[in-house]
Amino acid sequence: MQVVKNYLYNVFYQLLTVLAPLITMTYLSHVLGASGMGVQAWTNSIVSYFLLFxxxxxxxxGQREIAYVRDDVALQNRRFWEIQILHTLVSLVSIALYILFVYSMRNVPGEFSQNNHQLYLQTWVIVSGLLDISWYFMGLEDFKxxxxxxxxxxxxMVILIFLVVKSPADVNRYILLLALTQVVGNVTMWxxxxxxxxxxxxxxxNLRRxxxxxxxxxxxxxxTQVYLQLNKTMLPLFQNSAIDSAAFYENADKIVKVSLALVTAMGTVMLPRxxxxxxKGNMKAVNKAIYLSMDFVTALAIPLMFGMIALGPKTTIWYMGANFLPAGWTISLLAPIVLFIAWSNVIxxxxxxxxxxxxxxxxxxTVGAVVNILLNFITIPLWGLYGAAIATVISEAAVTLYQFWVVRYDLSFAKLFSGVWKYFVSGMVMxxxxxxxxxxxxxTPARSVIQIVVGxxxxxGLTILLRANYIGNVKKFVTEHFKK
Structure with a gap:
């Protein structure tokens, strides 16, 4: 029952994390426009590399290490402080390097010089990373x-955006608000x-260990970060400072992540378990959990993928405005990554x-990153925004295929993909x-809702008629855990 609770907690939070910007997206697309949103997206992609370091x-x-020793309080305490002190030291170095980088790029023509002040504001994103100790609570399976x-x-944050961001001139306030809310959120956990x-x-x-x-x-x-952020970084640089394309890609990416939140939440919950x-050496329990998780995320990912391909462009028109239609087509192109990431998240x-x-x-x-970098240099000059989306999909497919290859002798593909055809048939009809x-x-909003409900x-309905595996698995899983 604990896994069910943790999954629901994590789904709720992951959805809120991506829904919060979605709620404000339609407002910001009209207030800041593609240019203002593009500045935020591009500068955030730059700071993300330093946040990564x-x-x-x-x-x-940290999540894995705490899970290993959660039955030993003394060892758990030591692990927490060793990891967090190391984290703090590295973060301080990263902040210093980022400030030095931004200062050194102040006179570089193009986006770096034009958005230098905005790059400085993004420093708070790294500070939020320094304060993040969510890994500790996740290791304990305490998601609440x-x-x-x-x-x-x-x-x-949503409320403040509506109160503070009122015109295109407020892009700096928007950047600072997003960063500081992350800082406050992480401080509260302390x-x-x-x-x-x-x-x-x-x-x-012992920090060295x-x-x-x-x-x-x-x-x-x-x-991973390379092919999550590199597209937004490269688009304006490869298209003569067309920073609007960064906003189109960023908005499409956010919408796709709403779907990803449902399927990747299971990974966050299952890792410590x-x-x-x-x-404890219980590989039988490990494999059983993987087979169940694979079926569950596939059942969710396939309709989400087909739904976004079908509804992406039309929904974007009323949601963000006709000027953001390129983001809608990008959603359709990016949709297959929901399935690829669902599978690679399990494996x-x-x-x-x-x-x-x-x-x-x-x-x-690494294979995914290399594929993405090479393809970006080919597809972005050829097809711009859509080329970046195509490169991302191929990259995610490469990651998934390689992971399947390395576990081919450890996991049964017959069990991993048992009954998957039923999900594909149901998804195609939908x-x-x-x-x-x-x-x-x-x-229109009303007609989009009708289309979603029908889908x-x-x-x-079709998966029930076809007696798809997830129905029996969910019943069995819930029954077993309620008995406990």
Whole structure:
């Protein structure tokens, strides 16, 4: 039952994390315009590389390490302080390097000189990373605290955006507001630490033992970040300062992430659980959890993918305005990554990471990063915004295919993909109906809601008729955990 609760908590928070900007997106698209939103998206992509160095792979590593020792309070306390002190030191170095970088780029023609002040404002994003200790609570499988505190902060952020951002001249306020709400959200988590985590004697702390493992996880994190952020960074640079394209890509990416929140939340919840099974040598429980998770996320990812392909362009027209239609077509192009990331989240985050096969995970995301970089240099000059989306989809497919390859002898593909055809058949039928509906219906909020409801009814109705695996698995899973 704990896994169910944690999944629901994490889904709620992940959805709120991406829904908060979605709620404000239609407002900001009219107030700031594509140019103002593009400045925020582009400068945030730059600071994200330094934030990446500041976190040093600690989010996944810390979560796993706390899960390993959660039954030993003294060791748990020591692990927390060792990891967090290391995190703080690296973050301070990253802040210094970022400020130096921004200062050195102040006279470079183009986006760097035009948006130099905005780049300085983004420094607070790295500060928020320094203060982030959510990995500790996730390692303990205590998701409630993280969800409640940060949810309140996200809600406050939405309210403040409507109160503070009133015109295109307020782009600096918008950037600062987004960064500071992250800082406040992470600070609130520290109020739970006094009395819960004791500081051991300084001479018992060993920071060095964590350095190499975190660097090992830092490499795949770099690779992942490359194809998450590089597109937004490169688009304006490759298209004669067309910073609007960064806004189109950013908005499309945010909408796709709403769907991803549903499928990747399971990975965040299952990582500490599978790590705990692995630490006890219970590989049978590990594999069983993976098969169940794979079926569950596939059942969710397929309708979300087909739904976004069908509804993306028309929904964008009424949601953000006709000027943002390129973002709508980008949503349709990016939609397949929902399925690829769902599968790689199960194999990579839920299996390879908890059983300490970091090397395989690292290579997989490195392959994706290399593919993305090479394709960007070809597809962005050729097709611009749409080329960036195509490169991202191919990159995610490469990651997933490599991960399947490295587990081919460890997991049964027959069990991983048992009954997947039923989800694809149901999804295709839903897709065809939605395409017909969007072709003959105007783009309005009410009609988009009708289309979504019809799609949901068709998909889940067909999966029930076909007796898809998730129905029996969910019943069995809930029954077993309620008995406990």
């Amino acid at each position: 500041a976190t040093l792979g600690i989010t996944l590593y 605290k993280t969800v409640i505190r940060n949810s309140l902060v996200k809600i406050a 109020f739970y630490i006094p009395g819960k985590v004791k500081l051991p004697k300084i001479n018992t702390l 964590h350095l190499l493992p975190t660097i090992g996880l830092f490499i795949p994190t770099i690779a 599978v790590a705990n099974y692995f630490s 990579g985050t839920q299996y390879l990471m908890p059983i300490n096969r970091t090397k395989d995970f690292t290579i997989s995301v 897709f065809i109906v939605l395409i017909i509906m969007t072709t003959h219906m105007a783009a 949901v009814v068709i998909y889940f």
